[in-house]
Amino acid sequence: MKGKIPPRVPEQLLRYLLPGPHRDEVIDELAHEYRMGVEQGRTRLGGWLWYWGQVLAPDTLRLVYLLRTRRRKSRTRPGPRQYRMEQAEGRMSVESVVQDARYALRAIRRSPGFTLLVLLTLGLGIGANTAIFSVVNGVVLKPLPFPDADRLIRISEVDPDLRDWGFSPPNFVDLREENTVLDHAAAYLSTSLTLTGGGTPEQVPAFLVSSGFFELLGLPPVLGRSFFREEELAGSVPVVILSHGAWQRRFGADPNILGNLVLLNGVARTIVGISAPGLRLGSSDPEVWIPIGFSERDLALRGRHFLQGLGRIRSDAGIDVARESMNAMWARMGDEYPETNGGWSVRATPLLDSVIGTARTPLLLLLGSSGLVLLIACANVANLTLARAEGREREFAIRSAIGGSRSRVLRQQLFEHLALGLGGGILGLASAHLAMDGLLALFQDQLPRADQVTIDGPVLLFTLGASILVGLLTSLAPMMKGSWRDLSGAFRESGPGGGIRVSRGRIRGTFVIAEVALSLMLVVGTGLLLNSFMRLTRVELGFRTENLLTGKISLPQARYQTPEEASLFFQTLCETLERHGEVRSAGAVGVLPMTLSYSHDFSGVGELANEEWSAQDRLVTPGYFRTMSIPILAGRELEATDDANAPGVAILNETLASRVFPNESAVGKRVKLLGFPDEESWEVVGVAGNTRLLSVREDPPPTLYRPHSQFRPSSLMSIVVRASGPPEELAATVREVVASMDPELPVSRITTMEAILSESMTSDRVLLLLLGLFGCVAVVLGAVGIFGVMSYTVSQRTREIGVRMAVGGTPPDVLRMVVIQGMKLVGLGIGFGLLGSIAVGRSLSGVLFGVRPNDPMTLAAVVGLITLISLAACFFPARRAARVDPAVSLRED
């Protein structure tokens, strides 16, 4: 028959809202209706929904309003009797609410020390949560700054082995022309170009885009026009669109800028437009946009996948429909061009997801752990108020004796805590605001959409919600224990020396257990991350990072037209640098380690021609291996004589060599780019040691090194310089040497290899740092909590302890007794905390390196640490207990 009782919560709500006799009538009638409904076969859920519907119906609210305003009208000023009756009924009238709020504020003012402590604790907890949430909000939750951004998708081609690739130009053009599910499709490439004119030449981030790019994003240029379809072909009139920022910074927002020329990589381009402000994708913030420049060859080769694809889904299609339709199209293309498209498909992901990328996990982890800190802070504050409520017991007892109802007292306490929570929220908001710049700086530009992180509406709402929640949570404990005991008991027991009540001790004990458990979880998380981070920094990279300076040089094709010119440039540069006293050696590489992945498919020759393997592909100068300290394990190094006129050579790394030529020496074998004729193969002249190229975490990938001089060199190379001292001091030298060779050539991103390495581990470091900070705060708050509870217990038990001592107990006995009492709670907390740590480990498993989520060493160390700190927190109150003078404590009665 349980189902016949109406749902409690809405019924209580109604009871609370409606005054007087109407309350009982309406509730009775609703209960009757509810039972009828159940008898007629309404389900539990159906009944529940029905009841809530009744409570929240407009007519109910109207009834509440009518009756309440009517009551107010009928009453001018409450006489004492009426006021008391109202109190006894515990109902909320406007006057009494205001009165309670005032009373709460007075109570807060009365104990400034307590208030300050609470505000600081809560401010810390709420501040941490506000700061982290504003980052999560800006990076993960906010939509991208484009109209209907939820319809934007990133599209990539997927090979038969399900690896992601960019689009090949013909496949992209086919998609754009033939799809039925996209309003727009566009392609782009992110690169950097040398901007000349007006001061020193500078390397600026640039996007090469297809026509329709701006239309797809929904943000047309604010000045001028976007690119025409015919402009995306190579050989068309060179044009450029400047970013809004570049227009303002470089050209003083000149409104007559259109039609002017800028020199990009040596090509004069006409400015035809200014892009909308804030137009960026993820962390790349291009200064110039130029047409992608498809050559006829580009448009003929379906196998070259290098374009980033974007799409805007039609409003009548969802992403699943779009996926299905595009994949059907790719299946048809696979039939039509089996050798290049057979087995290929398309992957479409919401653009927002692809922009956020891997930032989501660490941010959510941080939000979770800051939440744990807030819970600990709440437990501490609840504990403090509990202790304070003991002192106020007489006050509450007196108030109920003169007719103050239980609910009225509870309400005042609730208001007090809400006020404290809101105060903590304001403090937290202020501290989050102050900490925000520092927090963002920690991420070192590695955070996508960092520009979107501000304290705005949603963040304020979050903070308000957190403050109210904190107010409710911290008021629960005193409410549970306080204010309804029988009055005589309260009067009797609130004198000094009264025994400790079991129920109260249990609530306090629960707080200690919770605090220990939560801090343990956070510290376990920190420990696991620390362990993992230490392993990361100790990983054998395969090259030495110390004293290594790097910088990017992009040779404009307009001035370095032949491969010989380009290779001569880098050869001369390295030789000139090596003549400098501080330079041990110098070299250049196409793509630096820890930055990008750049791979090709290769094969052997002859009978091995059908064996394909994918490997990282690095163009290097002869000095590269020496400069990076990469050992040559077999064969020889590259030499200056391996130039365009000499036979083609290559060096494999150990992994690649043993994979392609297992059980035999790779030296002397031949390899080639997949699909090229055997005559264009190269001889393997050496085997180099393995190096980690993609990230510290990833095992050394199979890698193939080719001499820069034997191929049409990539115009963008990075130089590496091994210094004999601090590498930063060589930056000026490098710039001077380059300027002496070509005054118009900039060197961009001059930085040390250690900085690049450190940047590649930014998210690991930030996570460790912040979680470590939270862990410390948690431990301190937890220790304070234990200390407070034990001190309180000791002070409550003074008389008992005095008796023990009087009948022959020794100070060590007392010490042991108190410590054991405390450590029992700590032990329980550790037990629960270890259970919680399983969840912590599991949620961290994705970011850990070389450490198992339940690493026993870490767990043991953390348990040891928490035990030690807890022992200390118990020891001091226990020592005080042991010093109790029985004569004094017994005389107190």
Added chain:
Amino acid sequence: MAMSTKPTHLGDLQQLTMLAVARLGDQAFGGAVRGELLNVSDREVSVSTVHVTLVRLEDQGLVRSRRTEPDPTRGGKGKRYFEVTAKGWEALEASRQAQSRMWEGVEPA
């Protein structure tokens, strides 16, 4: 309070509610009124709607209520019974006359 001496204009639900109160005589409490509305006029209204209507009518002086002594069988809660006031009868009568005047000369199609 009253701004005009004209009888108060009654809404449809108000009329029906007052008639239900009148029909029920000394048994006119909220739940019964709701039952009467359902049984006689085939109008299903929610609990709170009936109470809102009654409270409004009472505020306009068209019905008045009295509380009974707590009923021993109902856990000591009293009930509120309604009756139509003289002003209420006046308004009902005015509404009926208005309606019959409007019906004059109208033939249902």
